[in-house]
Each structure stands twice: as structure tokens, then as C-alpha cells.
Amino acid sequence: MMQQILTVGFLSAFLSAAVRMAVPLAYAGLGETISEKCGILNIGMEGVMLSGAFFSFAGTFFSGSILVGLLCGMAGGAAVSMLHGVLSIRLSKDQSVSGIAINIFILGVTSFLYKLMSGGQSYQQIEPLIKLRIPLLADIPLIGNALFNQDILTYLIYFLVMGVSFFYKKTNTGLSFASIGESPRAADSAGIPVYRYQYISMVLNGVLGGIGGAYLVLVQVGNFSENMTSGRGYIALAAVILGRYLPFGMLGAAFLFGSANALQIRLQAVGVPLPSQALSMLPYLITLAALLGSAHKNHGPESLGKPYVRGAR
Known part of the structure; x- marks a missing residue:
């Protein structure tokens, strides 16, 4: 068994799978980083990703174009995120309850x-994005x-993370x-348009989360199934926390969780004598362990999750 695991072929396949598993988490995590930098906690990222997955599938199925499907996924994610934005910004509702x-x-819809x-009929598989x-x-x-040796969306996330990091560090x-x-x-006293920037951050949150959901359909699976995100939105939230609310830190955490998911799949493939249910828990156990390890290290924005009402004391 160990001889099968410690081979170049196994390790190469494992790393490739880890990247594929990490990319949707990285997109959702980057969107969440942007919204949380503006003080908006979007626990609804699971719904954003699920909306992106469904509408990317529907758009691709009816149009026959992956590009149209991707745009539909981005729009679907943005719509869900903006719903959360209206509840959180305009109506000042509790952000956790709203999410x-x-x-x-969104799961029901x-x-x-x-x-x-x-x-009641099954669909043909969508032709995935080429590598x-x-x-x-x-x-x-x-x-x-x-x-x-990956698809265009995988390469894009590398540049997006670098761009967002540069944006926060080097621009006014x-x-x-x-x-x-x-x-x-x-910020409001300094003349910064707080509400406008928060809405912009929520649009970006939804677009990136929608791409994360679309990735599952257009690259990984080629089809849609109910609740196909399976908690990835929550893992993306954990990646933001573990990554200390920094784009590169979040990317590293996303690769950690993606590696855990890829590992359990590869271990099942080589026939490790453990129940498949136990191996399937591995990514979530690592998520919990990572969160427990960072429990006393608060690097989040001071006003995260607190609605801002102009003029209120």
C-alpha cells in the first residue's frame, strides 16, 4: 500500500487533483475576502456558489456556449450576493442570519x-473547458x-489573487x-462613500463566488446536481479566516483544504482499508482543526459583521 502511495505517479495525480479541488474554494474565498475587507460577512457564500453552479449549467445547456454559461453563473452569484447586500447594508439586518x-x-430554489x-430525465454531460x-x-x-497544465480559470485565479493583493496594499x-x-x-467622515463601496464589494463577492460554483460544473463535473457545492462555501469562509484575511493567505488555505479533499479521493482509489465515509470527513476535520488552531488569533476587520447606520450612535 505504501509503495503505491509513495510513487511519482501517485504524487503527481494527487497534486493535480489538489489544484482542481482548491480552485473553486479560492474563487469563493477571494470574493469573501473582498466583502469582509468592507465589513460585510457573507455566510451565504454557499448559496452564491450553488447559484453560480446552477445558472452556469442552465446557461451552457440552453446556449451551447461555455462562455455564456460562465457569464450566467457570474450573474447568478452576483444576484444572490446583492440580495445579502441589500439585507445587510440597506436594511441593516443581522448578517449571519441573512447568510x-x-x-x-437558494438550495430550495x-x-x-x-x-x-x-x-425527471438526465442531461448529457457538458463538454468541459479544455486544458x-x-x-x-x-x-x-x-x-x-x-x-x-490546467484550464483558463485556474490560471486566472493566480492573477486575480496577485491583483487583489496589489490593490489593497498599493492603491489609495x-x-x-x-x-x-x-x-x-x-471612513465616512473622511469622505469615503461607504455604502457605494460596500455594494461594489458585494457585486465582486457574488461574481467571484459564482465563478467558483461555475467551475464545479464547467471543469470538474460537467453537470449539475442538487446541493453539489456540499459545504464548499463554508470551507471558503474557513480559508479566509485561516489565511488571515489576506489574498495570498487565503489561497494557501484553499490549497490546504483542496489537498485534503484530493487526498481522501486518491486514498479511496488505491484501496486504503478505511470506510469511505471516514475518508470523506478528512477535509472537514482539517477545516475544524485549522479553525481551532486560529481561534485566539483575530486578524479580522474590527467592524466585520456590524451593520453601519449613518448618523446612529
Whole structure:
């Protein structure tokens, strides 16, 4: 058994699977990082991803175009995120309650719409996004195939993480966005349009979360199933916390959780004598352990999850 695991073939396949499992978490985690920098906690990321998955499938199925499907997934995620934004920003409702309610609501809506679409029949598989092999880099032993023989959405997340990190560290606008999460009252006093920036952050939150859900359909599975996100939205939230609310930290945490998921799949494939249910718990056990390990290290924005009402004391 150990001889099967400690082979170059196993490790290469494991790393490739880890990247594929991490990418949707990274998209959702990056969207959550942006919203939390503006003080909005979106526990409804599970619903955002599920909406993105369903509408990307529906858009691709009816149009025959993956690009149209991806745009539909982005729009579906943005719509759900904006619903949370209106409840949190405009109506100043409890953000945790709003997010959980949205998760339950979207689960029911997508299941209902899928049943209307399918009529009890199964759909043909959607042709997934093709892989784009980068010459020379893909030939690097062990990691080359995992990192540089992937689809366009995988490459895009690398640049998005770098861009968002640069935005917050090196631009005045990025500092303005981040200041809202720390003290929206002080930001408002300094002339920063708090509500406008919060709505912008929620749109970006939804678009990126929608891409994360669309990735499951357009790259991983090629079809839609009810509740196919299976808690990935919550794991993305954990990745943000473990990554200390920083884009690169979040990306590292997403790869950690993706690796845990890939490991349990590969261990089942080689026939490790453990119940499949026990192996399936591995990613979530690591998520809990990571959160417990960072329980006393609060790196979050000071005003995270607290509705801001202009003029209120």
C-alpha cells in the first residue's frame, strides 16, 4: 500500500487533483475576502456558489456556449450576493442570519428549478473547458503538470489573487475599501462613500463566488446536481479566516483544504482499508482543526459583521 502511495505517479495525480479541488474554494474565498475587507460577512457564500453552479449549467445547456454559461453563473452569484447586500447594508439586518437564510433559500430554489428543467430525465454531460498546457513549465517534474497544465480559470485565479493583493496594499482606493471594514464611521467622515463601496464589494463577492460554483460544473463535473457545492462555501469562509484575511493567505488555505479533499479521493482509489465515509470527513476535520488552531488569533476587520447606520450612535 505504501509503495503505491509513495510513487511519482501517485504524487503527481494527487497534486493535480489538489489544484482542481482548491480552485473553486479560492474563487469563493477571494470574493469573501473582498466583502469582509468592507465589513460585510457573507455566510451565504454557499448559496452564491450553488447559484453560480446552477445558472452556469442552465446557461451552457440552453446556449451551447461555455462562455455564456460562465457569464450566467457570474450573474447568478452576483444576484444572490446583492440580495445579502441589500439585507445587510440597506436594511441593516443581522448578517449571519441573512447568510444562513440565503443558503437554505437558494438550495430550495436551485433544486426546484433543476427539477423543472430535467422533468425527471438526465442531461448529457457538458463538454468541459479544455486544458491549456504551458510549454516548458508543464515539464517541471512533479509540480509542472499540476500547475501548468490546467484550464483558463485556474490560471486566472493566480492573477486575480496577485491583483487583489496589489490593490489593497498599493492603491489609495484599496486602502479606502479596507478602511471601511476597520471603521466605517471614520471612513465616512473622511469622505469615503461607504455604502457605494460596500455594494461594489458585494457585486465582486457574488461574481467571484459564482465563478467558483461555475467551475464545479464547467471543469470538474460537467453537470449539475442538487446541493453539489456540499459545504464548499463554508470551507471558503474557513480559508479566509485561516489565511488571515489576506489574498495570498487565503489561497494557501484553499490549497490546504483542496489537498485534503484530493487526498481522501486518491486514498479511496488505491484501496486504503478505511470506510469511505471516514475518508470523506478528512477535509472537514482539517477545516475544524485549522479553525481551532486560529481561534485566539483575530486578524479580522474590527467592524466585520456590524451593520453601519449613518448618523446612529
